[in-house]
Amino acid sequence: MSNDTFTPTMNMANFYLPYPDELAKEFGASGFVMSIRRLYELLAREVDDKDPVEAALLRKVAGHYHDTYPGGDIIIRDSLTNIVAESDDWDDLTNDQKIHRGNVNAAIANVDRIRYELEMMFDSYEDAEEVTRVRRELAAISV
Structure with missing residues (x-):
């Protein structure tokens, strides 16, 4: 050994x-x-x-x-x-690619925030259908 x-x-x-x-x-x-x-x-x-x-x-x-x-x-x-x-390829991107990447990252951040808000909501009978609909829509667009 x-x-x-x-x-x-x-x-x-x-x-x-x-x-x-x-x-x-x-x-x-x-x-x-x-x-x-x-x-x-x-x-x-x-x-x-x-x-x-x-x-x-x-x-x-x-x-x-x-x-x-x-x-x-x-x-x-x-x-x-x-x-x-x-590797940081930011300088190699075109302006359109930079805008697209920024939009994608912003969309991901917004979806994460919506999920967080849904998790933190108090369950109430009045909002149940709307919350369920939003959760299903988020699940449908999730990767």
Whole structure:
């Protein structure tokens, strides 16, 4: 078995967990990359029912580490926690393409806001038919 029990990647967001030499040859891989954040989230889930205070602490610790892709690369997110695309093609778009993308993003934001408002509404018998109709329409246009 290899002596490297803990070798973090350069981004300090992952563990590298080596396979035993005989299994590494069989798998054709030397080890497993695991996100530090994911590890803390798994530990928190493990103690959720037994110790909610510890679970909350573990989730807080997890929040200090980056999300990563399975290969170990850090996932870059914007202030709304959306994944930021690797390449920014905004300057390459024509004005019509920029307007179209802006309209699509605005429409998505509006639909999300309507869904939120529907979820937060108090159920009342008078509004039930209208709310049901709007929910069905939103479901029909959802991708």
